[in-house]
Amino acid sequence: MSVRELYVKGARVWIPDPDQVWRCAELTKDYKNNIVAVVYDDAQTEDLVVKNDEELPPLRNPDILIGENDLTSLSYLHEPAVLYNLQVRFCNQNAIYTYCGIVLVAINPYDEMPIYGPDTISAYRGHSMGDLDPHIFAVAEEAFTQMERENKDQSIIVSGESGAGKTVSAKYAMRYFATISGSDSETQIEKKILASNPIMEAIGNAKTTRNDNSSRFGKYIELDFTPSYSIMGANMRTYLLEKSRVVFQAPDERNYHIFYQLCSAAEQGKLPHLKLRKPMRFHYLNQGLQEGPMVASKPRKGHQDNFHYLKQGSSPHIDGVDDAEDFIETCKAFSLLGINEGMQEQIFRILAGILHLGNVVLEEGNGDSSAISTGDKSLKTVSELLGIDLEDIRKWLCNRKIVSGREVFTKPMTLTEAVFSRDALSKHIYAKLFDWIVTQINKCFAAKAKPYRFIGVLDI
Numbered sequence: 001m002s003v004r005e006l007y008v009k010g011a012r013v014w015i016p017d018p019d020q021v022w023r024c025a026e027l028t029k030d031y032k033n034n035i036v037a038v039v040y041d042d043a044q045t046e047d048l049v050v051k052n053d054e055e056l057p058p059l060r061n062p063d064i065l066i067g068e069n070d071l072t073s074l075s076y077l078h079e080p081a082v083l084y085n086l087q088v089r090f091c092n093q094n095a096i097y098t099y100c101g102i103v104l105v106a107i108n109p110y111d112e113m114p115i116y117g118p119d120t121i122s123a124y125r126g127h128s129m130g131d132l133d134p135h136i137f138a139v140a141e142e143a144f145t146q147m148e149r150e151n152k153d154q155s156i157i158v159s160g161e162s163g164a165g166k167t168v169s170a171k172y173a174m175r176y177f178a179t180i181s182g183s184d185s186e187t188q189i190e191k192k193i194l195a196s197n198p199i200m201e202a203i204g205n206a207k208t209t210r211n212d213n214s215s216r217f218g219k220y221i222e223l224d225f226t227p228s229y230s231i232m233g234a235n236m237r238t239y240l241l242e243k244s245r246v247v248f249q250a251p252d253e254r255n256y257h258i259f260y261q262l263c264s265a266a267e268q269g270k271l272p273h274l275k276l277r278k279p280m281r282f283h284y285l286n287q288g289l290q291e292g293p294m295v296a297s298k299p300r301k302g303h304q305d306n307f308h309y310l311k312q313g314s315s316p317h318i319d320g321v322d323d324a325e326d327f328i329e330t331c332k333a334f335s336l337l338g339i340n341e342g343m344q345e346q347i348f349r350i351l352a353g354i355l356h357l358g359n360v361v362l363e364e365g366n367g368d369s370s371a372i373s374t375g376d377k378s379l380k381t382v383s384e385l386l387g388i389d390l391e392d393i394r395k396w397l398c399n400r401k402i403v404s405g406r407e408v409f410t411k412p413m414t415l416t417e418a419v420f421s422r423d424a425l426s427k428h429i430y431a432k433l434f435d436w437i438v439t440q441i442n443k444c445f446a447a448k449a450k451p452y453r454f455i456g457v458l459d460i
């Protein structure tokens with residue numbers, strides 16, 4: 001149909017609006033001479049001038065298609081049509097999922113929905129994607145049956161902006177596979193996979209302004225299956241951990257949860273040797289000014305005991321989160337995944353070491369050099385916790401080694417360089433620890449025999 005036939009009196013269109021994004025309107029005359037005369041739902045009228053046909057407002061779909069569960073069945077598929085359809089489904093039908101062909105669009109309800117229980121899992125089992133309402137379980141079921149039927153590996157990609165619900169969706173997909181395909185051994189691999197969540201969240205998630213539990217890394221989990229399609233193992237790969245967060249957090253954000261968990265545990269009298277005492281009272285830390293990393297390298301008087309690496313966001317508490325309880329969960333999960341108490345102790349020492357390292361006060365030295373006072377308590381604690389000679393750390397936090405041919409020089413670092421290098425060291429230690437923990441988890445997940453097929457879930 002030509003434009004002239006579509007844009008006639010009575011045709012319904014979407015007009016861009018700065019407040020409502022898109023506003024419904026109806027043409028009051030046939031479109032001609034580059035004028036679109038419209039009346040809005042609230043009876044307001046307007047004559048819109050368009051330069052050419054390309055600028056004509058998008059047409060609305062017929063009412064009968066409103067709330068369709070697959071966007072591809074809409075007559076007109078453009079931004080306002082997609083947004084309106086999703087809005088109608090979410091607000092009027094309480095439906096958070098909508099298909100767009102084989103893609104599942106999910107709206108984060110920020111509320112518990114009674115749609116993830118075992119009954120729902122059973123309901124979706126054995127059904128094709130179009131049979132029932134759109135659901136993450138339908139996508140998981142499709143991947144599983146495709147693997148069985150086509151005998152091919154499958155992958156589910158979960159993408160979206162921060163806080164959209166990617167990790168929750170990926171978790172439900174894993175739960176679906178775990179429920180419908182229990183492992184055939186006593187290893188209870190599915191239990192282990194679910195148990196890895198508290199650990200990965202503790203070490204890889206943090207509060208951001210968009211999401212209280214934001215994953216600051218990408219995760220790809222491959223579930224391995226036997227020839228009879230039972231789960232036999234898994235493998236997790238992680239990408240792009242946000243290392244900078246270890247040493248710097250924007251206002252209203254936090255460092256990785258594990259640090260606050262440790263501090264809360266210490267407040268309850270646990271782990272005294274880590275010397276995470278009073279500073280864990282975050283309301284006190286919270287009073288710190290927003291400081292840049294350079295200035296903050298010299299904690300202000302009265303803040304000497306606060307952890308610079310935890311306080312910059314000035315947002316130490318998350319509503320509804322009990323860091324001390326989460327710490328217990330993290331420890332339980334470590335134990336379930338074969339990271340015994342001895343290893344946990346080492347992990348906690350390293351993490352506490354990072355916090356104390358952030359409190360080492362670097363000062364201007366003579367000339368272009370930097371120095372650390374001999375009485376710096378944080379440095380002493382770093383030395384004890386990380387098992388590094390005190391004088392060695394003092395030296396190498398303020399100097400660097402330069403190799404030129406066969407000669408090796410020691411060059412003093414300026415204060416700025418020393419602060420940068422201390423923070424780089426903290427980030428490096430954290431990233432190595434993160435990778436080590438992932439490796440340990442993978443050892444626990446590993447299939448005993450060669451996997452037959454896999455389903456991958458990518459949460460980016």
Ligand SMILES: Nc1ncnc2c1ncn2[C@@H]1O[C@H](COP(=O)(O)OP(=O)(O)OP(=O)(O)O)[C@@H](O)[C@H]1O
Pocket residue numbers: 108109110111112113160161162163164165166167168169211213214215216460
């Ligand atoms: N299906 C859902 N039902 C109920 N609440 C949900 C659902 N999906 C997400 N949420 C809520 O939204 C929050 C953010 O979701 P999630 O952590 O999955 O986002 P994300 O896309 O992974 O974010 P980021 O990229 O920052 O890690 C969750 O903590 C949860 O409270």
